[in-house]
Amino acid sequence: DAGVTQSPTHLIKTRGQQVTLRCSPISGHKSVSWYQQVLGQGPQFIFQYYEKEERGRGNFPDRFSARQFPNYSSELNVNALLLGDSALYLCASSLRQNTGELFFGEGSRLTVL
Amino acid sequence: AQTVTQSQPEMSVQEAETVTLSCTYDTSESDYYLFWYKQPPSRQMILVIRQEAYKQQNATENRFSVNFQKAAKSFSLKISDSQLGDAAMYFCAYRSATPSGATNKLVFGAGTILRVKS
Numbered sequence: 001d002a003g004v005t006q007s008p009t010h011l012i013k014t015r016g017q018q019v020t021l022r023c024s025p026i027s028g029h030k031s032v033s034w035y036q037q038v039l040g041q042g043p044q045f046i047f048q049y050y051e052k053e054e055r056g057r058g059n060f061p062d063r064f065s066a067r068q069f070p071n072y073s074s075e076l077n078v079n080a081l082l083l084g085d086s087a088l089y090l091c092a093s094s095l096r097q098n099t100g101e102l103f104f105g106e107g108s109r110l111t112v113l
Numbered sequence: 114a115q116t117v118t119q120s121q122p123e124m125s126v127q128e129a130e131t132v133t134l135s136c137t138y139d140t141s142e143s144d145y146y147l148f149w150y151k152q153p154p155s156r157q158m159i160l161v162i163r164q165e166a167y168k169q170q171n172a173t174e175n176r177f178s179v180n181f182q183k184a185a186k187s188f189s190l191k192i193s194d195s196q197l198g199d200a201a202m203y204f205c206a207y208r209s210a211t212p213s214g215a216t217n218k219l220v221f222g223a224g225t226i227l228r229v230k231s
Contacts, residue, residue, distance in 0.1 A: 042117075042223050043204075056218050097217065102160075102217060109156075
């Protein structure tokens with residue numbers, strides 16, 4: 001079975017642009033979470049979606065948004081990119097909303113110039 | 114808010130030897146989970162071991178074991194018989210288990226780079 005898949009794996013943007021990152025959870029998993037991992041730091045929670053509804057939001061500005069589709073895949077959007085948005089963006093899926101193991105993808109490496 | 118602290122930015126161990134990675138956390142909750150994750154250069158975060166706070170017995174998974182001290186809010190990871198494949202970044206993480214908790218949000222420490230020498 002396929003694990004959590006994310007696309008693209010790498011991308012480069014310039015300040016002020018917008019980016020969309022995509023995540024496909026493990027088959028049967030209904031929860032998707034997004035984390036931002038700045039180089040040299042631990043991942044920081046951005047969002048969790050379960051059954052297509054936002055269930056949790058971390059301390060990130062409104063430039064960050066996300067959604068979950070009927071097939072449980074998810075997109076993370078970041079508008080008006082700043083240099084500080086350069087990071088590895090990790091997606092994690094789980095069977096349920098607040099229990100069970102999180103399974104992580106390999107991440108999308110975003111560089112903002 | 115909960116916080117997780119890993120005070121060792123980097124550790125080294127000789128192959129086949131034992132190493133212990135430290136983690137402390139701060140929380141006012143009584144029910145929670147603690148995790149150790151491994152992140153190799155491939156970037157994919159892999160669960161190494163988990164501990165439920167209500168369990169007094171320390172979790173073990175093959176060569177990996179934890180020393181969970183709830184009163185001291187300490188959660189260290191011991192890796193025995195270290196192998197070259199153990200080299201990676203290791204993260205300690207916390208998750209609330211309170212009934213009101215509506216998410217599976219993880220709070221991570223800053224990580225410890227583990228180098229294994231042959």
